Amino acid sequence: MSEKVIYVMYDDDGVLKDGAKKLVSKGVKISDTFSPFPIHGIDPIIGIKNTRLGIMAFLYGLTGLTLATIGMRFFMIVDWPMNIGGKPSFSYLENILSFVPISFEFTVMCAAHGMAITYLLKNKTLPGMPAQNPDPRTTDDKFVMEIRTAENSMDEKDLDKLIKDTGFIEIDKKTI
Amino acid sequence: MEFQITQKAKRNIYLLLGTGLLLTLIGVLTGMDSNHFSTRLLTNGLIDTFFFFAMGLGALFFLALAYATETGWYASVKRIIEAVAGYLPYGMGLMGLVLLIITFMDGAHVYQWMDPDVVAHDEIIQGKTAYLNPVFFWIRTIVYFACYLIFLRGFKRRSLEEDKIGGTDLHFMNYKKGALFLVFFAVFSSTSSWDWLMSIDVHWFSTLFGWYTFAGMWCTTMVVLIMVTLYLKKLGYLEKVNDNHIHDLGKWAFATSFLWSYLWFSQFMLIWYANIGEEVTYFQMRIDNYKLLYFGMFIINFAFPMLILMSRDAKRHAGILTFIGLIIIGGHWVDVYIMVTAGSLGPTAHIGLLEIGMALTALSIFILVILKNLTKAPLTPVNHPFLDESIHHEI
Numbered sequence: 001m002s003e004k005v006i007y008v009m010y011d012d013d014g015v016l017k018d019g020a021k022k023l024v025s026k027g028v029k030i031s032d033t034f035s036p037f038p039i040h041g042i043d044p045i046i047g048i049k050n051t052r053l054g055i056m057a058f059l060y061g062l063t064g065l066t067l068a069t070i071g072m073r074f075f076m077i078v079d080w081p082m083n084i085g086g087k088p089s090f091s092y093l094e095n096i097l098s099f100v101p102i103s104f105e106f107t108v109m110c111a112a113h114g115m116a117i118t119y120l121l122k123n124k125t126l127p128g129m130p131a132q133n134p135d136p137r138t139t140d141d142k143f144v145m146e147i148r149t150a151e152n153s154m155d156e157k158d159l160d161k162l163i164k165d166t167g168f169i170e171i172d173k174k175t176i
Numbered sequence: 177m178e179f180q181i182t183q184k185a186k187r188n189i190y191l192l193l194g195t196g197l198l199l200t201l202i203g204v205l206t207g208m209d210s211n212h213f214s215t216r217l218l219t220n221g222l223i224d225t226f227f228f229f230a231m232g233l234g235a236l237f238f239l240a241l242a243y244a245t246e247t248g249w250y251a252s253v254k255r256i257i258e259a260v261a262g263y264l265p266y267g268m269g270l271m272g273l274v275l276l277i278i279t280f281m282d283g284a285h286v287y288q289w290m291d292p293d294v295v296a297h298d299e300i301i302q303g304k305t306a307y308l309n310p311v312f313f314w315i316r317t318i319v320y321f322a323c324y325l326i327f328l329r330g331f332k333r334r335s336l337e338e339d340k341i342g343g344t345d346l347h348f349m350n351y352k353k354g355a356l357f358l359v360f361f362a363v364f365s366s367t368s369s370w371d372w373l374m375s376i377d378v379h380w381f382s383t384l385f386g387w388y389t390f391a392g393m394w395c396t397t398m399v400v401l402i403m404v405t406l407y408l409k410k411l412g413y414l415e416k417v418n419d420n421h422i423h424d425l426g427k428w429a430f431a432t433s434f435l436w437s438y439l440w441f442s443q444f445m446l447i448w449y450a451n452i453g454e455e456v457t458y459f460q461m462r463i464d465n466y467k468l469l470y471f472g473m474f475i476i477n478f479a480f481p482m483l484i485l486m487s488r489d490a491k492r493h494a495g496i497l498t499f500i501g502l503i504i505i506g507g508h509w510v511d512v513y514i515m516v517t518a519g520s521l522g523p524t525a526h527i528g529l530l531e532i533g534m535a536l537t538a539l540s541i542f543i544l545v546i547l548k549n550l551t552k553a554p555l556t557p558v559n560h561p562f563l564d565e566s567i568h569h570e571i
Contacts (some may be wrong), residue, residue: 054486087451097448101445
């Protein structure tokens, strides 16, 4: 038996949310939803875990801080010792205050860029990548719920029966 | 649901007040004969009255900010902000009293520019007398107090009226008044900190000082709001406030900690870098006499909130928020302590029973006034136009 993906389309996010609640309470696993805007409160319903992007941001920031420190120490102290405002020269630690602004900026830059690139990579939405959403209308005013038979213990017919009561406007199936 | 002060809370507050007064009394009796005792007493009076007055003012500012930006999420914690802002009249009374005594004692070595003998021999202060003289100082102080009081009364009155009649007229009135308050506050927050705090180190000045003081005050205000919210939640009130609101308050505490650290560092770094004699004296004084406290409080107020409050879960955890909140309040008290004492007492200052006792006394009055204020109005506003948005707030 081939596995199938069922795309159920709604024209209102509230209806989709109620439908998702109903399906999940019957034991259906919904793998994803597609929507032109974030649907508040859908994540816990369909069991999406909190993003770990924040942890990545911290790590990228730490990388930036380290790189900035190593870089500035090499440029300003080791490779070409600089006279920094007449302060005790040739020491990173005693001039650390003058290096703080750049460390800060570089930390922020690495965290921001790292986060943005990670986000685009993880979602496969780098410029030029093929679209991931099943229907172009989900970028306009329609909402789609994706259910995979592979992830559910029920077969297609049972799923169809349950989906029927959720008030959808269109249903589309793909064999994978 | 109307809030009632529990017997336990009352007992604890009076216990705190009693301890504070007892420690103050012991401090007074043991220290009475030492040099500069009146200066020490008034310095502490200024520290503690200003510290808690500033929290009330921070709450008023936050309320005005929320009105002016038409914020939605805060609607269900609005009465807490109003209760903290309601400390302002008491804070003004106490601080006004301390300032009055200092003025009658010709500055009492706290404000040197109030002492005619000092001014007569000090050219630098003479150059500043057009701004720094007791009459103009009091005109300004009264203008600040009057402005804050008028706006506070207006916000409170309209907030209670809104509960009865609802509609959007009052909301748009609040919107206008909130924006107007921010205009006044933008100027007054700077100038009042120059008057009350920066003029203690009368030879020195910094254009950043106003923002620095303001950021510290905002940070402590957010922490107090979190603590009061958590306390009320624990007692079973505020059923409309959920983790999302507490998370948002936690974010504010996190962000304002950074703001404060940023401004502290900006002020420090520029003066350190330029290394000009008349500017570095301020920090020289602090590093020579308060090295551990001065840098310790910076690390506490910067690193602790940064590392502990960074994660999402921490901002939703009542225990962590309370722990870090107490640390931040202590840290910012030390900040104000050094701001005032380094200029007035200098090397002779130390934290003894008197300091702790007076701080505890002021703290218990502050808590008592806030809890009393909370009983005066329903804890959740009834007809706030954004109440629905606040209930469904989700992040």
